[in-house]
Amino acid sequence: MLGSITLLLLFQLAGEALVQLLDLPIPGPVMGMLLLLLALFVRGSTPQPLNATADGLLQHLSLLFVPAGVGIMLHLARVADEWLAIGAALVGSTALTIAVTALVMRGLSRPGAKERRR
């Protein structure tokens, strides 16, 4: 548990450093994810404690968005002024994105592959 948290933080640190060093447009944690993925490939398997820690963190991933979400209180006036445009854009665009992504992916998958993993 402690070991795998340290590992995750170290990969994040390496990601942040690499992004700064190469002046990349992506955030450090995403680079850290790619580096960890690479490391797992090289190792050939996932260590069991890391599996458990990742599961624990990801099970409640949505908790981590709460503090930033509460930031809506800073923007209540703007949201009230433009609620129709903002609301319609969020609802319409999110629905469209889900539909387009799913249809393109299914359309290009081989027919046999569709029902395999239910």
Added chain:
Amino acid sequence: MTDKLSHIWVYLSASPLLWLAMTLLAYQAGFWLYRRHGLHPQLNPVAIAVVLLVAVLKLSGTPYQSYFDGAQFVHFLLGPATVALAVPLYNHIGHVRRMLLPLLAALLAGSATAIVSAVGIGWALGASPATLLSLAPKSVTTPIAMGIAEKTGGLPSLTAVLVICTGILGAIMAKPILDLLKIRDEAVRGFAVGVAAHGIGTARAFQVSQLAGAFSGLAMGLNGLVTAVLLPLLVRPLGLG
């Protein structure tokens, strides 16, 4: 007695402990409701927690900054959690490889749809330029979206809020939309939610199945990359530059 109470309040409200505890408590309350109703997507725990916390902060006259001083410890974990997405991704890598081409095509189509449709609908309904620029990266995860908004001239803190609203909406709408389109493959379902609704969609996907979660996490990471590259290039053609 009232003096004593207000003294305790002044002391506690200045320490990070109070709002850290309140954040966890509000989320627990949301999650309890969500689980009691069989993980019903409309009872999204993030939405419930945010509403509860904003109400408490408004009623107690607490500024967001004091709240965030405590809640930042939770916010910080977004970083290591993003890194941890590599684990389910690696565990399902065989499946990802088999679907590589449809996956990349769906990613590009979905990413472009998210940006263009958000800006298009907002523009048609008269949103201000700053709002439009903050809306554009709404489908990617908070830290990436805030970085993009900063670069293109949106408002990073508004972007964070719009991103989270998008995540909640995506987590709510995904099931009816995907059921309507008769999409049954958990990998496709997860991927679509991840492209549209980043981490909150991914959290929801993990609660449905590990496979859906892994594909959703993959989509979230990839869409972050694609949008970070694509959006600055689209700002001018969309008339926002």
